[in-house]
Amino acid sequence: MDNMATDSRDEPQTDFIYCSGAITEVLKFGCCRLHSGHKVLFLIIPGNPGVVGFYKTFMQTLHSTFGYRHPVWAVSHAGHCVPPASMDMVDDTSSAEDDDVFGLNGQIEHKLAFLRKHVPRETSLVLVGHSIGCYIILEMMKRNPELKVLKAVMLFPTIERMAQTPQGKVMTPVLCQMRYMAYLPLFLLSLLPDSIKASLIKLVFSRISSLDHSVIQPTVGLLSGDSAANAMYMGGQEMRKVLERDNTTIKKNLDKLIFYYGATDHWCPVQYYHDIKQDFPHGDFRLCENGFRHAFVLDAGRDVAKMVVEWIRGDLTT
Template identity: 70%
Template sequence: LQGLEPELFLKLVTNEMDNMTADGRDEPQTDFIYCHGAITEVLKFGSCRLHSGHKVLFLIIPGNRVLWASTTPSCRHFIVCLVYYYPVWAVSHAGHCVPPDSMDMIEDDHKLSFLRKHVPRETSLVLVGHSIGCYIILEMMKKDPELKVIKAALLFPTIERMAKTPQGKVMTPVLCHLRYVAYLPVFLLSLLPEGLKTVLVKLVFAAIHSLDNTVIHPTVSLLSGDCAANALYMGGQEMQIVLERDNETIKKNIEKLLFYYGATDHWCPVQYYHEIKRDFPSGHFRLCENGFRHAFVLDAGREVASMAAKWICGDLRT
């Protein structure tokens, strides 16, 4: 992939994507597991079990499901872009999925617990985070410095001062003080038939002309009362916990980190991009030139995945 022109790369990805969709190869294996006592959904593209031959695992850490409708489309795009060189997995946050009836929620999720139990210690990791997933990646690297992380791509990273961002100023009162008020309409929506939920979701997304229709079903599943409540709770925690940027962890891992900031991201203003670039002049920072929204999976998942995959793989080969 190294040296391939972006336009040719995207054309290759698009053609392969169409071929995969046509013959059903783009469907992941979905596993529900208990991780650190919590129900966790794991999407697996490529190899579903790791063995000694798997030297590298691409692991996607999603944003809050309220902000990012689904990890599935991005996983699908990433596995196509990587041309089956590497397995690509995504691990959910606790409570952000509708588990089988036989499983009950017990306690909070923990990504490090997942890695220790399900990924061989000798496996090298390429971490891909979106939004709050970027903050979680930095926390993982801070808490376990021995993790074999060779690269971490942080897309639209909400890693500092979330409550002070334009969107944070609007959402903090809702998520931190009025969250329980929102539970009633969410509960009432959860009682609606699936068909009606689907219609409502399509109406909400009607203004997005290039909508990726694969996000419809996972968004409908979010209208489960428990999923929505847990996502709202997590959003409130983000406003209270994501405060100052973790400069120490960034400094220790600067050669491994790839940052991609949005030019019109109300969760992470351009000011944050200029400040972190100033503070870490040797870092690898990019500012979006394509107008992608924070929730890019809604209409630009393919473009962002192809860009990020080429960026990461090119970096791995240098």
């Protein structure tokens, strides 16, 4: 009976737009067009790959737990989605190349451009970042201090010394020196029927006993074109550019920030949690006690969303 009561409001809308000249997928729960009367928007900035479909369960839980009062949107990274048949990966190739829209800096500017065009300036933002999305959010707040950020929730934040992490040491040579070697197998995978791709993905994820099966189809999409190559290109830049923690921006916005670190996160060692907590003793830094993985969307999207609701509920009662 509960499902019958909430089904219509739990159904998201997916829009494909050009933003900064590149194909962008926007997943929306709740109101699909904002006007000046909308007080609060939840905006999800994904990790890498920046595929919004991975966050569907997480977003639906945020939307429903707040009583469907606040729209919850997620904006993909530029070029991390498969364009519809009527659209190309970019609408202006030379502009996309000049602005390096698929690179890390280009992705930051891409999110700011999205806000300028699609979100009224007076709308307050609850920004939720995951992994490199947290770095992007800090850069957004640094580059546009006028953003009306009510809260910024940083989930499993990769905001410093990425190449020095256990996973970074493995992936840096892959993403920076051997990336092109992966393009041929990616291309061959893209030729497979979607049903076979889905079967392969299920096999890879078979060790995850409580897998959220809503992530299967977005993963199929990731293997269906240039999306994975764009994600790897961005990843290579992350290894080279995410170096020192931006303490200045964190200090300026400390009262708005909530950080949630994994206890066994190979992209962000626990030592990083202790370091930042020592540097900012009055900040809101939390260490996972639930065994959630860095890629929490695979099996814990609902649980993490419920935690986020509890953390920020008081900030949305005014």
